[in-house]
Amino acid sequence: xxxxxxxERIKEQADKQxxxxxxxxxKSGFKSPSAISRYKQGVTPTDTAVKAIAGALGVSVxxxxxxxxxxxxxxKDESTVDLIAAHWGVDLDxxxxxxxxxxxxxxxxxxxxxxxxxxxx
Numbered sequence: 001x002x003x004x005x006x007x008e009r010i011k012e013q014a015d016k017q018x019x020x021x022x023x024x025x026x027k028s029g030f031k032s033p034s035a036i037s038r039y040k041q042g043v044t045p046t047d048t049a050v051k052a053i054a055g056a057l058g059v060s061v062x063x064x065x066x067x068x069x070x071x072x073x074x075x076k077d078e079s080t081v082d083l084i085a086a087h088w089g090v091d092l093d094x095x096x097x098x099x100x101x102x103x104x105x106x107x108x109x110x111x112x113x114x115x116x117x118x119x120x121x
Contacts, residue, residue, distance in 0.1 A: 007036070007039035010057070010064060022037075025037075028053045028055070056105065058098075058105035071097075084104070
């Protein structure tokens, strides 16, 4: 899988979520807000970067790498969101996989924001 193909999948999903690549870079925890834009020029992302982007977008790593066309094939992600929902006493049974992915991404952002706030004290 080339960096350009990975870039195209990232760009497509970012657009669907109304995120600029700059916003996605920040949401993914990259120090450089232009990190993702470099993939268009052929820079290959690291495994860690792909995992961070997949997490921020709520899609699987395999989807970004082109190993599958199913955006949510990571069983870990599905069980994690269900586990969090059960812990918080929230019923997610009526949500689609895509909606669960959005819930997980927002929960991850919320927790990361709290941790960042505590660490900056």
